[in-house]
Amino acid sequence: MSTISRPTSRDVAHEAGVSQSTVSLVLGDKWPGRVSPATARSVRSAAERLGYRPNTAARNLRLGTTRTVLLMVPTLSAPFFGPVYTGAARVAARHGFGVVVSTWPDDPAAHPSGSPTGGPFAAPHEAIDGVLASSLATSSMITSATPGMSGAGTTPVVTLDSGPAGDLVPTVDFGVADGMRAITAHLVGLGHRRVGHVAAAVDQWTFHARADALTAAVAALPGVSVVRDSCAIDVASAKDAATRLLERSDRPTALVCDDDQIAAGAYKAARALGLDVPSDLSVTGFDDVLLATALEPELTTVRLPAEEMGAQGMTALLDLLAGRRPEPRVLPGELIVRGSTAPPPAL
Amino acid sequence: MSTISRPTSRDVAHEAGVSQSTVSLVLGDKWPGRVSPATARSVRSAAERLGYRPNTAARNLRLGTTRTVLLMVPTLSAPFFGPVYTGAARVAARHGFGVVVSTWPDDPAAHPSGSPTGGPFAAPHEAIDGVLASSLATSSMITSATPGMSGAGTTPVVTLDSGPAGDLVPTVDFGVADGMRAITAHLVGLGHRRVGHVAAAVDQWTFHARADALTAAVAALPGVSVVRDSCAIDVASAKDAATRLLERSDRPTALVCDDDQIAAGAYKAARALGLDVPSDLSVTGFDDVLLATALEPELTTVRLPAEEMGAQGMTALLDLLAGRRPEPRVLPGELIVRGSTAPPPAL
DNA sequence: CTGAAAGCGCTTACAG
DNA sequence: CTGAAAGCGCTTACAG
CATH class of the missing domain: 3.40.50.2300 (Response regulator)
Structure with a gap:
C-alpha cells in the first residue's frame, strides 16, 4: 500500500489476496452467493485496516449517476430554509447522497450579476440526479420545474411547499x-x-x-x-x-x-x-x-415543521429515483398559542 | 449524436470533425499554440450546438480532485450561517466548485442519533478538496481542524471567525x-x-x-x-x-x-x-x-458581513488550493445606531 | 497543428 | 466461488 495517496480497491485486493472485482462485490454488498463468507470477511477487514473509502468520482462515472441532488429555495437568507436543507441533507447522507443548494435566479444575494442561463433555473455547477424544488410560484408549477440542462430525458423532481400537483410530480406540503x-x-x-x-x-x-x-x-x-x-x-x-x-x-x-x-x-x-x-x-x-x-x-x-419537510422531500425523491411513485404528503402545522392573542377590547 | 443521453466530448469531436483530444484541449482552454484558431472555433460551435457540458465525474476521476469543498458550521438553524453559505457558494460556483455543508457533531438537529465517527468532525459523504471551518472552539483550533478522513496528507483548511492562527492556516475574521x-x-x-x-x-x-x-x-x-x-x-x-x-x-x-x-x-x-x-x-x-x-x-x-465572510473565505481557500498562501483577512463590523440606545436616566 | 493512446478507480457482465 | 476484462468520459503526455 502506498502511504502517499489514498488506498484504492486494488490496494484492498492486494492486502486481502483477492482480485479487485471481488473487493468491489463484497464492499458493494453484492457478494452473497457469489463470494464465500470467509473471503468477504477478509476483504472487509483489509478495507478497514487500510481505511479504504471508495472513490466517488469513479463510481459516479461508471454508474452514470452523481448521487447529488439539487435543493432549490427562494433564498437562504430567510430563517426558514436552513432547517429545510438540514432535514434534506440528513436523509441524503444516510443514502450516500449529497445536497447542493441553489437559489432562484431572482435572489439578488446569490446572483449579483444576473442569471447566466435562460429559464427559471440557474444552472447548477454539476450534473445532478434529482431536484427538490421548494416554494414554487403557482404559475411556474410543473413544466418549468424540469430543468433543461439535463441533456435529454427529465430530471426527477419533487416539489416542496408548492401545492398539490396531481400525478405529475410527488409533493410534500404543509397543511x-x-x-x-x-x-x-x-x-x-x-x-x-x-x-x-x-x-x-x-x-x-x-x-x-x-x-x-x-x-x-x-x-x-x-x-x-x-x-x-x-x-x-x-x-x-x-x-x-x-x-x-x-x-x-x-x-x-x-x-x-x-x-x-x-x-x-x-x-x-x-x-x-x-x-x-x-x-x-x-x-x-x-x-x-x-x-x-x-x-x-x-x-x-x-x-x-421545516426540517421535517426537507427530510420527507428527500425521502420522496429517493423513492422516485428508485422507480417508485411516492404518495403526496401533507405535514400538519400546529397552532401555538402564546401571548399575542386575547379577547377583543370591550365595546 | 445520440439523442437519448447527454453528449460527450466524442460527440462534439464527431460533430466538429476533429479528434476527441482536440475537443478537450479547446474546451479546457489549453489550445493556444497547439490548435489552430479556426479549429478551435469550430469545436466551440459544435459544443454549443450539442449543448455539451463536460462530465464532472470523469474530470474529477482523471484529475484526482472533487471540486467540492466542505463548509463546517455550528448549526444551520441560526440565522447567521445561511448568508455565510450563500457567499461561499457564489464564489465557488464561479470557479466550478460546489459547496457541501456539514454541522459540527454536537448540533442535535443534524445528528439525531449521534456522530458515527470519532474526532470532532462528522465524515462527509464524499471526498473533498478543502475545508472552510467556521466558528471553531478556541481549544480545537488548528490541529483538529484537519479532518482525518483524507487518507494521507492534509486537507487544505481555511478557518472563519475563529481568530488569528499565525502561519498555520489562512483565516478570515470579523473585527x-x-x-x-x-x-x-x-x-x-x-x-x-x-x-x-x-x-x-x-x-x-x-x-x-x-x-x-x-x-x-x-x-x-x-x-x-x-x-x-x-x-x-x-x-x-x-x-x-x-x-x-x-x-x-x-x-x-x-x-x-x-x-x-x-x-x-x-x-x-x-x-x-x-x-x-x-x-x-x-x-x-x-x-x-x-x-x-x-x-x-x-x-x-x-x-x-456574514455573506462577505463566506465569499472571502472561499477566495482564500481557492488561493490555498492553487498553492498560494493567502494573507489573514479581517472584515470590519459597522456600528448601526438605532433606537435602543439613549442617555442614561437622570439621577 | 492534430490524433492515438494511456489511465484515473470503479461496477458488472462474462468466462472459467 | 473467483478473476480478467471492458468501459464510463475525461486530461495529458507522446508521437507524428
Whole structure:
C-alpha cells in the first residue's frame, strides 16, 4: 500500500489476496452467493485496516449517476430554509447522497450579476440526479420545474411547499389551510369578529393557500368579516400594510399575518398607533421561527415543521429515483398559542 | 449524436470533425499554440450546438480532485450561517466548485442519533478538496481542524471567525474587537458609566474576543465599570441572565449583549422589570440579523458581513488550493445606531 | 497543428 | 466461488 495517496480497491485486493472485482462485490454488498463468507470477511477487514473509502468520482462515472441532488429555495437568507436543507441533507447522507443548494435566479444575494442561463433555473455547477424544488410560484408549477440542462430525458423532481400537483410530480406540503382554520377558530373563539389579514404579496402557492383558507373559514362564520392588505415580506412593508388596516374606520380587532416576520411589522404598527398587543389588538403569525419567541409579547403562530419537510422531500425523491411513485404528503402545522392573542377590547 | 443521453466530448469531436483530444484541449482552454484558431472555433460551435457540458465525474476521476469543498458550521438553524453559505457558494460556483455543508457533531438537529465517527468532525459523504471551518472552539483550533478522513496528507483548511492562527492556516475574521470598542465608545459618549455584559457562554473564539475587548475598552476609561453574566444563545436564557444583572443594587444603565438574540432576551427582562428601552435602559446587540429591526425599539448593533465572510473565505481557500498562501483577512463590523440606545436616566 | 493512446478507480457482465 | 476484462468520459503526455 502506498502511504502517499489514498488506498484504492486494488490496494484492498492486494492486502486481502483477492482480485479487485471481488473487493468491489463484497464492499458493494453484492457478494452473497457469489463470494464465500470467509473471503468477504477478509476483504472487509483489509478495507478497514487500510481505511479504504471508495472513490466517488469513479463510481459516479461508471454508474452514470452523481448521487447529488439539487435543493432549490427562494433564498437562504430567510430563517426558514436552513432547517429545510438540514432535514434534506440528513436523509441524503444516510443514502450516500449529497445536497447542493441553489437559489432562484431572482435572489439578488446569490446572483449579483444576473442569471447566466435562460429559464427559471440557474444552472447548477454539476450534473445532478434529482431536484427538490421548494416554494414554487403557482404559475411556474410543473413544466418549468424540469430543468433543461439535463441533456435529454427529465430530471426527477419533487416539489416542496408548492401545492398539490396531481400525478405529475410527488409533493410534500404543509397543511396551511388547516393552520389558517385553526387560527380563525382560535380568534373567533376569543370573540373577534373583525379580522384583518396582512398578506404576503408573494406569488407562491403557500401564500395563495393561506389567503384562500382564511377567506373560506371566515365566510363559513356568520357575523365575521375579513379585510385584507398585502406587503412584501419585510418588517417595514408589513408595518405599513398593518397601519393601513388599523387606520380603517372599522378597525379589525385581530391581525392575521402571513408569516412571523410580517407579524413583527404588525406589532410595530400597533405600537406606533398606541395600541397594546394583545389587549387592544390580537396578532398571529405563521411558521414559528425564532423571531416568534423573541417578540414581546411572544407570538401566537402556526408551527411549520421545516426540517421535517426537507427530510420527507428527500425521502420522496429517493423513492422516485428508485422507480417508485411516492404518495403526496401533507405535514400538519400546529397552532401555538402564546401571548399575542386575547379577547377583543370591550365595546 | 445520440439523442437519448447527454453528449460527450466524442460527440462534439464527431460533430466538429476533429479528434476527441482536440475537443478537450479547446474546451479546457489549453489550445493556444497547439490548435489552430479556426479549429478551435469550430469545436466551440459544435459544443454549443450539442449543448455539451463536460462530465464532472470523469474530470474529477482523471484529475484526482472533487471540486467540492466542505463548509463546517455550528448549526444551520441560526440565522447567521445561511448568508455565510450563500457567499461561499457564489464564489465557488464561479470557479466550478460546489459547496457541501456539514454541522459540527454536537448540533442535535443534524445528528439525531449521534456522530458515527470519532474526532470532532462528522465524515462527509464524499471526498473533498478543502475545508472552510467556521466558528471553531478556541481549544480545537488548528490541529483538529484537519479532518482525518483524507487518507494521507492534509486537507487544505481555511478557518472563519475563529481568530488569528499565525502561519498555520489562512483565516478570515470579523473585527469584533473594534466592534466592541465602537459600542463602548457609543455608550460612554451617551453618558453611561455602569455597563452590563450579557455574554454568550459558548466556547468560540468570537465570544472570547468580544468579552476581552469589552473588558479592555472599559478598563481604559476611568469611572466606567462593567459587570458580566453569561447565558446560552437563546432568548429565555438571555432573559434570565439579563434579569440577574438588572436586579443588582448597582444596576447597569446599559446592557451590551453578545448577539442580537441575546439582546431580545434583554428586552424581555427589561419589560418584565418595568424598565423602558431606551429611556431606562440602553441595549446593544451584535450581528445585525433580521431580528435587530424586528424588535421594538429597533436594536443598536454591530453589523457583521456574514455573506462577505463566506465569499472571502472561499477566495482564500481557492488561493490555498492553487498553492498560494493567502494573507489573514479581517472584515470590519459597522456600528448601526438605532433606537435602543439613549442617555442614561437622570439621577 | 492534430490524433492515438494511456489511465484515473470503479461496477458488472462474462468466462472459467 | 473467483478473476480478467471492458468501459464510463475525461486530461495529458507522446508521437507524428
